[in-house]
Amino acid sequence: MMRVEQYERDSVCHLTRKLFSLMMSLLFGVTILALPLNSLATTDATKKRPVNFNQAISPILSKHCLECHGPDANQRKAGLRLDLYDTAISPRKSKPAAILPGNSGESLLVERITSKNPDELMPPPGNGTKLSEVEIETLKTWIDEG
Structure with a gap:
């Protein structure tokens, strides 16, 4: 009887070790497979450079x-x-700052250059210098970068 109990205990231990080994192998495999994906994401993020004020914003x-x-x-x-x-980032007399660094969505400058109301749109309609979508997105990105 003792031999049967010992055998069952050894079988359970053996099965537990095998299961643990299998789980560790799977975890290692998934980790190895995920590394290239993580490095691709990092590479894309590091390729994107901040908007340069002198080269991109000043001309706009x-x-x-x-x-x-x-x-x-x-x-x-x-x-x-x-x-x-x-x-540009300082409040004026009874008016908010035109640019809120880090927050293009709340910046008056972005509000005015994207306004659908011709009375609020900047530059004013008829002035002949409407901003392109690329210029607007460049300004937004620069503001969001802080």
Whole structure:
């Protein structure tokens, strides 16, 4: 009788070890298979470079905004100066900041350049300098990057 119990115990231990070994092999295999996918995601994320202000943003602002919102205080409209980062992110008299770093969805600049209301749209209709979708997306990305 003792031999049967010993045999059953050994069989259970053997089966447990085999099952554990199989589970570890599966876990190792899944991990190995997942590594290339993870490295691909990392590679794509690292390939995307931040938007460069001097190369991408400054030309957009110069072309579409600075005639009315630039350095010339006599020409400046709504007290908004977009040629200096510090003034663009600072609240104005009774008006919010034009740019909220890290939050394009709440930034007045994005609200105005994407407005469907012609009275709010910037640059104003008829001015001939409507922003392209690429320019709008570039500005949004730059703002979201903070």
